[in-house]
Amino acid sequence: MQKIAFFVDGGYFVRRIKFYHRKHFEAHALEPQHIVTAIYNLIAS
Numbered sequence: 001m002q003k004i005a006f007f008v009d010g011g012y013f014v015r016r017i018k019f020y021h022r023k024h025f026e027a028h029a030l031e032p033q034h035i036v037t038a039i040y041n042l043i044a045s
Helices: 010-024 032-044
Strands: none
Touching: 010 032
């Protein structure tokens, strides 16, 4: 079984996700779980 490391620049990622959140989902609060879900979705695709 192969193992792969996935590194995320946390500061950049959070800035970008906050930008898209304000642009598309302003009515909803951004919770830490949303950020975790976004990272899992990026890894799974």
